[in-house]
Amino acid sequence: MKTPRVALLGMILESNRFAKPADRADFDSLTWLEGEALMREARAETPSLATEFAAFVAAMDATGPWEAVPCLLAASHPAGPVTAEILAEVVERNAALLGGAGPLDAVYICNHGAMVAEGEDDPDGALIERVRAVLGPDVRIVVTLDLHGNISPRMVSESDLIVGYRTNPHVDMRERGEEAAFSLRRILASGTRPEAVLIKPPIAPASVSLLTAQAPYGTLIDLGQRLQAEARGAILNVSIFGNFIFSDVPDNGLSIIVTAREDRAAAEEVAAQLARVAWGMRDGFRRDLTSVAQAVELAQGSGKVIFSDAGDNPGGGGSGRTTELLAALHGAGCEGVLYGSFADPDLAAEAHERGVGTTFTARFNRGRGDNPWEQWDTPFEAEAEVVALHDGEVVGERGMTAGRRLHLGPSAAIRMGGVTAIIISDRTQTADPVFFKMMGLDIAAASTVVVKSRGHFRAGFDRWFAPEQVYEIDTAGLTSPVLERWPLTRVPRPSYPLDPDTEWVTP
Ligand SMILES: [Zn+2]
Known part of the structure; x- marks a missing residue:
């Protein structure tokens, strides 16, 4: 059998209809890689791009000769609908690269599956359909998608194989990327459709x-x-x-x-x-969820608990800066609380300016605008001490982001009474213990841990919290x-x- 030529591309975005639209900066801050730069990152020791993409490449490398034809992979953290302009740019750039690639045997498309675009409710399907239109019926198209994909009939009819995650919290991205590669090898070897x-x-x-x-x-x-x-x-x-x-x-x-x-x-x-x-x-x-009032009671009790700030999960498009639960826990004088993580670059910058050991009035959400997606980003003020600072360049340690490079931007830990909060600059869900550990904070010693994450934190914090110690709190926000x-x-x-x-x- 001749060496298969396989193109690689993708556009990864989970769109929350009510969140801030995803613009070019959202993609630039995570992944916008093309050609050899894309392959270099995929084969890096701790890649910053989607785990399944790197795993697909590694599995193809391990299972025999192949020629990779890297196109464009663009990825944003979960956000609102993408602009029509960026969708068109990614689709047309990939169509042009595929059109000029010479004969191909297959394409691997790495998408999320729940993208929305301005004027297009099924951009994932539109991308797959465009790839099929460029390449014709005889090139195999294999797609990996997140378990939260919204599947259209077009996505299925225009591709040959869709492989979805099977775990939530998501911890099988490596296996699914490998499965896509192994399945593609089998499809190409057998010549079946x-x-x-x-x-x-x-x-x-x-x-x-x-x-x-x-x-x-x-x-x-x-x-x-x-x-x-x-x-x-x-x-x-x-x-x-x-x-x-x-x-x-x-x-x-x-x-x-x-x-x-x-x-x-x-x-x-x-x-x-x-x-x-x-x-x-x-x-x-x-x-059923746990009310904020019940959460305060639990935090005042003697048991060790972990709370999901369920209404504000940046992993589902949340702003990462609502303060409802912080205000309730701080106002009730709760002790031994670790709270991560608030995406507030102004506050993080001020903590860096002032330095470790200084005290100041921490003002959350001073940069809030009047857009509908900011309506729950209520300002909050408290006397705070800067406990630790970090540049936010870390590698995930456990759960969904284990081994993956994270760019959190300038970050700080500030103590307000009994609550120590993590402030980051780049909006990211707190699904990994590294958010606290990078600041030298001891999760084992905390009585209450609160995370802006809906469910993926379960795989990151299972060492410290059994399922019965986990509560999803009914907070307001973009992911209620x-x-x-x-x-x-x-x-x-x-x-x-x-x-x-x-x-x-x-x-
Ligand atoms: Zn998901």
Whole structure:
């Protein structure tokens, strides 16, 4: 067999319809890499780009000769919809590079799957469709997506294989990147054309009820893997996407994709069985939160607890600077609290100017504007001592970002009474213990830890906190999982649990 030529590209963004639109600076601050620079970063010891992308490259390198044709990979932290201009730039740049690349055997597309663009509710599908249009039907297209992808029929019909994460918190990106590479090797060796089936039961849950260590979602994903194993090679992949509700798009909702090696009927049967089981367990896709008042009581108690500031998760487009829970814990005089992390560059810069050991009045959110996405970034003031400073260049230690380089910008730890808060400059969710450890703070010694992260922190802090010590706090903000609070206009209706009486004839 001749050496396969495989192009690589992608556009990674999880869009929260209500958050600040993603502009070029959002991509430049994370990933905008093309050609040899992209390959160098993918093969770096601690790459800053998507783990599955680096893993795909490593697995291709390890499984025989191949010729990489690197195009453009652009990635932003979760934010609002991307501008039409940037979407067009990424799509057209990749189309031009593919068009001039000479004969290709395959393309690897590394996307998130829940992107929204100005004037386009399915930009992931638009990108895949454009790649297919440039290359024609005989080039295999393999895509990896986040578990929170909002899957459109176009994404499935225009690609050959979609591989989705199977863990939430996300800790299997390396395995999924490798799986995409191994599957591509098999597809190219056999010369077969995979057949994929998509079923979308009308269930559109919030992310807090999509943990894979628990029923119903974990049960469903495990069943998918069992059915794939029982099919003895007939099924190439089973991916069950939970959706990202805050995108507010017509493709919101649970998505079951079963890809058969070549026999479509085998995929249809497995997908239908999974859809029936999902529908039967729909009651489980609901979750109760802990109120702010209950959180204060818990923090004053003797138990060791960790709180998710669920309404303000930068990993879902949150601003990373709401102060509701900070004000409540500080106002109640709670002791032994570590709180990470507030994305407030003005405050971080002031702490750096003043220096370790100095005291000052910390003013949060002094740079707040009057945009709708800033409405929960309430100003807050307290007397503070600068405890530690850092340049914010760190490598993740545990969970989702283990081994990945993070750029947090100038950062500080400031103590306000019994609460020590981490201030960073570049908005990033606190899913990793490194946010506290870089400041010399001892997580084991804290009685309450609060993180601006919805669920990924569970994989980073499991050494210190068992699942029963974890509470999701009902704070206001761009990622409040109380769906009734949001003016969702594009999510298909009826959908469970938004419409409790939703009916569906299962396949
Ligand atoms: Zn996700």
